[in-house]
Amino acid sequence: MEREEMIRAICMSGAAGAIQCVVADTINTHQNKRMEKKGSSIAVIGAGVVGLSLAKILQERLTEAKITVIADKFEQDTVSCVAAGIFRPGLSFKGPTKDITKRWIVDSWNYWQEILKTPDAFEAGIMPFGAYIFSKDNYHVTRNHLIEEIVPEYRPVDEKELKICGEGWKYGSYFSTLKIGCEKHLPWLKKIFTSKGGEIIVKTIDSFTSLSGYDLVFNCAGLGAKTLCDDHDLVSIRGQVIKAKAPWLKTAFYGDYDTYIIPGLDGVATLGGVRQYDSYNTNVDKYDAASIFERCCDLLPALKEAEVVENRVGLRPHRVPVRVEAEVVSGVKVVHCYGHGGYGVIR
Ligand SMILES: Cc1cc2nc3c(=O)[nH]c(=O)nc-3n(C[C@H](O)[C@H](O)[C@H](O)COP(=O)(O)OP(=O)(O)OC[C@H]3O[C@@H](n4cnc5c(N)ncnc54)[C@H](O)[C@@H]3O)c2cc1C
Known part of the structure; x- marks a missing residue:
């Protein structure tokens, strides 16, 4: 997939889904065949609520792909575990457009409602x-x-x-x-992810080029993206x-x-x-x-x-707008998904 095509794909998908679905939709719609090939490998940087949720969704949609989560902080050490986790987006939560923002929130609400209807709700920390x-x-x-x-x-x-x-x-x-209580939700996500063959690596990523062995990299590094991407916003x-x-x-x-x-x-x-x-x-x-x-x-x-x-x-x-965007960095295909401010648990 070429850079322009990738970026178009992300924007189109963004209009149709919540953040946790955007990147997965992109792959589903535009890279299905290539990603479904056995041996396709995807790295997700970040084991906060954004990274682990994304890893779980990718795993559900791309059953043949090998998904690896790489992070240097887990569970209680993440910002996600400090959050109250209430579903109440503040008005500073902004996607690229008003419509996309609204769509993300609706889809997120539906996403949580689906889990709430299952026997997993308590273990998943949802109340x-x-x-x-x-x-x-x-x-x-x-x-x-x-x-x-x-x-x-x-x-x-x-x-x-x-x-x-x-x-x-x-x-x-x-x-x-x-x-969504992340003290329960993150272990729940991790349990599902690893039980289905997902790999977790404890490591600090200093540059995307160190991940050139992966077909696609999702950047869910939260505030860590500030240095990783030199993002002053x-x-x-x-x-x-x-x-x-x-x-x-x-x-x-x-x-x-x-x-x-x-x-x-x-x-x-x-x-x-x-x-x-x-x-x-x-x-x-x-x-x-x-x-x-x-x-x-x-x-x-x-x-x-x-x-x-x-x-x-x-x-x-905090970033306005939340960065959900594709980029090719020194030949590495990266999809950014960070900057959810005070509303990343619900996203
Ligand atoms: C006091 C407080 C209250 C909050 N209340 C709410 C609320 O009620 N509702 C709500 O929705 N949100 C709330 N939030 C916001 C929410 O916590 C964040 O938006 C959310 O946790 C962001 O998730 P994340 O996965 O992007 O980041 P994080 O949880 O910070 O995870 C980032 C991950 O990336 C990894 N990482 C970063 N850089 C690197 C690197 N270079 N190499 C390897 N790994 C890296 C880290 O190790 C970590 O695993 C609150 C936040 C705070 C502080």
Whole structure:
């Protein structure tokens, strides 16, 4: 496949599918014969939620191809495992066009709904729940045009609900959604991938040329793509969260100033948060931790008694638009799939 043809293929497929399907569609539609040949080899850089999801989908679609995941961080060491994992794309999540963005979100929602209907849902870390979002001063932050028509319920709260988190809230919405807990989801993906013959290599990739032995390379390196691709448009948005025991919590709550409380499958809730643009500090900041805990307890006072399990920091790989694009780098065919910012778990 020539460069122009490859790029056209990606763009066409992008219009028709969510990110996790885009690259697989490309191969299905345009390289089927060549990739189905026994011995065709595909490398996926990255074992975060993007890389492992993609590897699993490729494996399902290209049963004859040999798929290898190459990464230097796994499971708890990935940004994916810091995430709350809630299906609630923010308005900064952007594909190449509005239509493609919307299409990705619809397809992603359907993708998660399919898993939710199977007995695997719990092991895969997927859990449906409801969420309240309140604001004291901004009506618009309680709305989300990206999901209002997708999720089963998205409505304004009534007067009673507006008082659930105490006095002073002026605006609020309630919506149904789901979360993907990567602490369970990544091991689940890895188990399926390896049980079907997928190979995993622990290695840092310094350049694409070191992968010239593969027929095709998918770059799902998250923020690692910044150096790998010398991509100045990819920026970290630092996040910090508290994981706290709250098995009684069954509903998510959002307040002003990036304050959120998300229930967990195993009774450990995620309390957030911060969004620090262009910060690369991976250390836990005690002032951030104190601010997060105070804001979350103001929103939901019962959390004061919750035992803190750990504080976590993650650098969101932010890029506008998310890079889903084909490129030939020194003769190596690469499909980039990175830069999902604060919304890569749902993608
Ligand atoms: C506090 C916080 C809360 C969040 N909440 C949500 C949420 O509620 N919902 C949501 O959808 N998203 C959320 N996110 C965002 C989400 O975590 C990310 O968008 C997502 O994890 C990105 O996944 P990824 O696979 O691209 O990257 P990562 O999980 O970072 O994985 C990158 C992989 O690439 C590998 N890699 C990188 N460079 C190289 C290299 N050179 N060689 C070899 N391997 C390499 C790494 O080892 C790793 O395996 C949140 C993020 C944070 C920090």
